[in-house]
Amino acid sequence: MPSTAKLALEDGAVFTGVSIGADGEVDGEVCFNTSMTGYQEILTDPSYCGQIVTMTYPQIGNYGVNAEDVESEKPHLRGFVVREHSRIQSNFRCESSLSEYLKQHNIVAIESIDTRALVRRLRSQGSMRGVLSTTDLDDASLVARAKASPGLVGRDLVREVAPQQAAAWSEPLSTWTRLDGLQHSSADDSAPHVAALDFGMKWNIPRHLVNMGCRVTILPGSATAADVLALNPDGVFLSNGPGDPEPVAYAVETIRGLLGKKPIFGICLGHQLLSLACGAKTFKMKFGHRGANQPVQDLTTGKVEITSQNHGFAVDADSLPADLEVTHLSLNDQTIEGVQHRSAPAFSVQYHPEASAGPHDSHYLFDRFWRMIKN
Numbered sequence: 001m002p003s004t005a006k007l008a009l010e011d012g013a014v015f016t017g018v019s020i021g022a023d024g025e026v027d028g029e030v031c032f033n034t035s036m037t038g039y040q041e042i043l044t045d046p047s048y049c050g051q052i053v054t055m056t057y058p059q060i061g062n063y064g065v066n067a068e069d070v071e072s073e074k075p076h077l078r079g080f081v082v083r084e085h086s087r088i089q090s091n092f093r094c095e096s097s098l099s100e101y102l103k104q105h106n107i108v109a110i111e112s113i114d115t116r117a118l119v120r121r122l123r124s125q126g127s128m129r130g131v132l133s134t135t136d137l138d139d140a141s142l143v144a145r146a147k148a149s150p151g152l153v154g155r156d157l158v159r160e161v162a163p164q165q166a167a168a169w170s171e172p173l174s175t176w177t178r179l180d181g182l183q184h185s186s187a188d189d190s191a192p193h194v195a196a197l198d199f200g201m202k203w204n205i206p207r208h209l210v211n212m213g214c215r216v217t218i219l220p221g222s223a224t225a226a227d228v229l230a231l232n233p234d235g236v237f238l239s240n241g242p243g244d245p246e247p248v249a250y251a252v253e254t255i256r257g258l259l260g261k262k263p264i265f266g267i268c269l270g271h272q273l274l275s276l277a278c279g280a281k282t283f284k285m286k287f288g289h290r291g292a293n294q295p296v297q298d299l300t301t302g303k304v305e306i307t308s309q310n311h312g313f314a315v316d317a318d319s320l321p322a323d324l325e326v327t328h329l330s331l332n333d334q335t336i337e338g339v340q341h342r343s344a345p346a347f348s349v350q351y352h353p354e355a356s357a358g359p360h361d362s363h364y365l366f367d368r369f370w371r372m373i374k375n
């Protein structure tokens with residue numbers, strides 16, 4: 001017998017459906033992702049720590065899951081919401097069903113709710129705190145716990161997902177990834193050495209750096225500028241990561257100590273932290289950008305690219321210091337999607353050039369970093 005699950009929001013709405021994951025109860029910020037595929041990459045993207053993710057695409061799980069298409073060692077989101085979990089998995093790479101995978105990793109998940117009604121609510125009122133449960137099915141107590149849950153603002157979630165130890169990274173991109181002319185030389189001792197500050201990094205980022213011919217050392221997001229400089233890297237990469245960037249003050253401090261000393265490239269949380277280090281402010285967006293078809297314009301070339309995104313905070317345009325120049329804009333809502341420093345070799349984007357999942361339009365940014373390192 002399938003067991004009942006409920007999703008309650010802080011505004012009092014309760015959605016009753018069927019459990020497709022582990023038994024239990026979780027709270028988190030309820031948000032939505034508009035990608036049609038890539039659920040496995042979404043589940044394992046550490047940036048979703050603290051969030052209950054709703055997929056707007058109505059059928060999820062069609063191609064099952066495999067051990068290769070992961071962006072970290074395990075799922076990091078708090079809960080998962082779909083309209084329908086496909087009973088059929090059709091893919092030669094499939095190793096298990098999505099439902100089995102969710103149970104194996106203790107992720108609470110729900111299907112058979114009206115995800116369109118839920119997303120319309122989130123879109124008009126903004127992302128909300130929620131509780132997803134298979135254990136307590138009392139509406140009033142679930143709503144009360146949603147209201148009492150901590151939410152994302154002001155919490156440092158990087159500490160929950162960042163590694164504790166430094167490590168070398170050598171894995172290249174999977175053979176399924178088309179590089180479109182990105183490949184440089186293979187990595188040897190003369191290869192540029194990139195120190196990647198890991199705030200919850202998606203693995204496709206260091207894979208890209210390796211394919212470009214870089215030697216990659218991953219450092220915990222809590223590393224100091226002195227830790228980074230002790231490696232004498234040729235470039236520094238700032239990773240994506242979960243939650244509110246402003247409480248991650250130690251990373252802002254580290255970046256201040258590196259600015260102007262080493263070429264810097266940041267993605268998503270890394271972009272927000274670089275901007276904070278330069279004196280900008282960030283703000284919480286109404287419902288954020290999460291999906292694989294987000295249009296962005298590169299103002300330095302005029303070109304439009306279709307991007308993969310996952311962010312709920314953004315850099316405040318009104319707070320931009322004179323040192324920072326906007327390089328990329330969202331064509332959906334004109335928010336900042338990229339910046340570069342006017343005098344120091346440092347730039348960053350709010351979206352995900354490593355794709356995974358998503359279009360490959362933005363690979364050129366890894367090339368820009370490569371050229372910055374070489375100069």
Ligand SMILES: NC(=O)CC[C@H](N)C(=O)O
Pocket residue numbers: 047239240241242243244245267268269270310311312313314
């Ligand atoms: N993918 C990310 O790095 C997300 C950055 C940040 N946690 C946000 O939601 O805006």
